[in-house]
Amino acid sequence: MANKQITVTSPLLPSLEEFTPYLKDIWDRKWLTNNGHYHQELERALAEYLGVEYISLFTNGTLPLITALQAMRITGEVITTPYSFVATTHSIWWNGLTPVFVDVDPATGNLDPQKIEEAITPKTTAIMPVHVYGNPCDIEAIQEIADRYGLAVIYDAAHAFNVKVNGRTILDAGDMNTLSFHATKTYNTVEGGALICHDARTKKRIDYLKNFGFAGETTVVAPGINSKMDEIRSAYGLCNLKHIDNAIAARKKVAQKYRAALSNVPGISMFKERDDVTYNYSYFPIFVDEKEYGISRDALYEKMKEHNVLGRRYFYPLISSFAIYRGLPSATKENLPVATRMADEVICLPMHAGLTDEDVNRVLELVCNKGNV
Ligand SMILES: *Cc1c(COP(=O)(O)O)cnc(C)c1O
Numbered sequence: 001m002a003n004k005q006i007t008v009t010s011p012l013l014p015s016l017e018e019f020t021p022y023l024k025d026i027w028d029r030k031w032l033t034n035n036g037h038y039h040q041e042l043e044r045a046l047a048e049y050l051g052v053e054y055i056s057l058f059t060n061g062t063l064p065l066i067t068a069l070q071a072m073r074i075t076g077e078v079i080t081t082p083y084s085f086v087a088t089t090h091s092i093w094w095n096g097l098t099p100v101f102v103d104v105d106p107a108t109g110n111l112d113p114q115k116i117e118e119a120i121t122p123k124t125t126a127i128m129p130v131h132v133y134g135n136p137c138d139i140e141a142i143q144e145i146a147d148r149y150g151l152a153v154i155y156d157a158a159h160a161f162n163v164k165v166n167g168r169t170i171l172d173a174g175d176m177n178t179l180s181f182h183a184t185k186t187y188n189t190v191e192g193g194a195l196i197c198h199d200a201r202t203k204k205r206i207d208y209l210k211n212f213g214f215a216g217e218t219t220v221v222a223p224g225i226n227s228k229m230d231e232i233r234s235a236y237g238l239c240n241l242k243h244i245d246n247a248i249a250a251r252k253k254v255a256q257k258y259r260a261a262l263s264n265v266p267g268i269s270m271f272k273e274r275d276d277v278t279y280n281y282s283y284f285p286i287f288v289d290e291k292e293y294g295i296s297r298d299a300l301y302e303k304m305k306e307h308n309v310l311g312r313r314y315f316y317p318l319i320s321s322f323a324i325y326r327g328l329p330s331a332t333k334e335n336l337p338v339a340t341r342m343a344d345e346v347i348c349l350p351m352h353a354g355l356t357d358e359d360v361n362r363v364l365e366l367v368c369n370k371g372n373v
Helices: 016-029 037-050 063-071 087-094 113-119 139-149 200-209 231-241 244-262 297-306 337-345 357-368
Strands: 054-058 077-080 098-101 124-128 152-156 176-180 193-197 284-288 346-349
Touching: 016 037, 016 231, 037 054, 037 231, 054 063, 054 200, 063 087, 063 152, 063 176, 063 193, 063 200, 077 087, 087 098, 087 124, 113 139, 124 139, 139 152, 193 200, 244 284, 244 357, 284 297, 284 337, 297 346, 297 357, 337 346
Parallel strands: 077 098, 077 124, 124 152, 152 176
Antiparallel strands: 054 193, 176 193, 284 346
């Protein structure tokens, strides 16, 4: 291929010039992890940037999910979405709990509140929704159900870094919210994540749990895990935070170009954007209706690849179809028709701050011409 490769994602990186003085500080202090200087600074900076009060940094985005279920002492069954990254359901499994899959709303890709209610049993204790692609869930409807049945709500907000509704963060919804700062996400600390809660007491418990359960030098209060973020990645995160607004603005431009050019292509559909939502443009999913478009999603995906343009079938296959989970009563295709169709039709187009106009045009030319360019 003569054309340069266009990847689906590319990490936001601080410059070496700005990162190096931080490293020098860390070397001088010789304090590498365990709630160090930059760890504390990043927690404060993120709390302020995101508009939340209590946030705990983690070593990745999966352990806050696992820890949230621990912190809230969840038991029995947890209602969740099959249309997500596997970590969502894995976190339930790692706690010895039973995931119960519920279908999604075709307008958002998120858990359909009406179907949540139908899936509640006497064993249900929690709901774990995902703001997929950064599309906000129907937070009010989910909370109303949770309150009526006495259920906890833990949001996997891995895609929803700084997403707002009417100018207000959605990271204060439910009981807890988790973030991922993996290299492929909108904001990254190489690997990393966070758990957001609503009060100081709960944050304290979370901070114990991410440090083996230690509450002081000689006291262990819970079977905690090790999920501490170190000083090097905290410093990297502080550097990246200076660039995140520009990065999101660049993503928005890409999204606007995609949306304008694809809005009248027969057989290609996209999620509608809401006027009251501030998006982070973390992904740009399109859905390929084979009958109307003329070729299948997989055919388009392969054609793009032939032209060195990498899309991602994200989320395909559904979590519920993996061998670990497919035996569950809620995992059948009949129970999950909307999610099944979305998984069969989706391609996430290349989306990152480094895409040039030329790159975007190459992607669009392929999608508009069924890969024949
Ligand atoms: C990325 C992601 C995670 C896991 O985060 P890691 O930082 O990779 O552990 C969890 N849930 C969703 C929806 C994700 O996209």
